Amino acid sequence: MRIVLLGAPGSGKGTQAQRLASKYGVPQVSSGDLLRDAVARSTALGLKAKAAMEAGELVSDDIVLALIRERLKRADARDGFVLDGFPRNIAQAETLRAMLAQIDQPVDAVVLMDIDPAVLIRRLTGRRSCSRCGRLFNIYTSPPTAATPCIDGRQAHELVQRPDDNEETIRNRLEVYAAQTRPLIEHYRAGKLLRSVDAEGEIEEVSRRLQQVLGDIPTVRVPKRVASRRVARRRAPTRRKPATRPVKSAKKKPGSGAAARRRAVRGARPASKHRSRRRSSARR
Numbered sequence: 001m002r003i004v005l006l007g008a009p010g011s012g013k014g015t016q017a018q019r020l021a022s023k024y025g026v027p028q029v030s031s032g033d034l035l036r037d038a039v040a041r042s043t044a045l046g047l048k049a050k051a052a053m054e055a056g057e058l059v060s061d062d063i064v065l066a067l068i069r070e071r072l073k074r075a076d077a078r079d080g081f082v083l084d085g086f087p088r089n090i091a092q093a094e095t096l097r098a099m100l101a102q103i104d105q106p107v108d109a110v111v112l113m114d115i116d117p118a119v120l121i122r123r124l125t126g127r128r129s130c131s132r133c134g135r136l137f138n139i140y141t142s143p144p145t146a147a148t149p150c151i152d153g154r155q156a157h158e159l160v161q162r163p164d165d166n167e168e169t170i171r172n173r174l175e176v177y178a179a180q181t182r183p184l185i186e187h188y189r190a191g192k193l194l195r196s197v198d199a200e201g202e203i204e205e206v207s208r209r210l211q212q213v214l215g216d217i218p219t220v221r222v223p224k225r226v227a228s229r230r231v232a233r234r235r236a237p238t239r240r241k242p243a244t245r246p247v248k249s250a251k252k253k254p255g256s257g258a259a260a261r262r263r264a265v266r267g268a269r270p271a272s273k274h275r276s277r278r279r280s281s282a283r284r
């Protein structure tokens with residue numbers, strides 16, 4: 001189960017990534033967490049990332065990609081991963097695809113957490129925390145109840161809103177996200193990797209929908225040979241068309257030149273055509 005989760009802030013992507021990961025026994029790989037962790041532990045990549053951040057620059061894709069690669073080599077990622085937070089644009093998607101092909105862990109699906117922006121705005125503007133007990137609430141979706149008392153158990157909470165949770169800032173953030181992600185969504189749709197799930201509603205319900213949408217994907221690692229054949233098939237349309245066929249058949253059958261000539265004299269069809277047709281039907 002190797003998937004990428006896409007979703008706007010407030011779509012519940014992080015929560016669902018976590019749930020998917022524990023359901024399928026694979027790690028949730030969040031590029032943000034990896035970065036923070038590498039910086040905190042002052043690893044080689046972490047130091048590079050820290051230098052970039054301190055210079056006021058964005059951490060380069062190379063560093064993030066190297067962190068992801070490192071993470072996916074750990075034993076717990078053998079059967080897959082749920083990647084969250086990366087890629088954010090087509091260039092990153094392409095470098096990610098190449099890296100995953102290199103380590104023989106191509107993505108099975110990219111899942112879009114689909115949700116109405118109006119719902120997102122409501123979710124995000126409803127966030128509050130209590131200045132006394134620190135609990136997090138949402139005045140629309142999970143308001144304080146009798147089951148969640150404040151410290152003294154009697155007083156009502158003192159709810160405050162983070163300054164960047166105001167509607168204007170949130171609208172901005174969502175617009176930036178949408179502009180960034182739209183081309184990425186189209187990219188994955190064109191590559192036939194995109195699946196979409198209705199992300200509105202209760203956490204449990206969305207979880208169930210996600211599992212349905214992913215139901216056909218193997219949850220344990222597919223043996224290497226099958227997996228790499230799959231990669232080849234996925235790339236086939238762009239790669240194979242121009243010149244590979246004659247080259248391939250020439251390589252596979254030395255001396256086919258003479259044989260082909262003999263057949264041509266007899267008026268038979270060239271063998272390469274037969275063979276490639278058989279090969280492609282076997283692949284299907």
Ligand SMILES: [Zn+2]
Pocket residue numbers: 130131132133134135149150151156157158
């Ligand atoms: Zn409180």
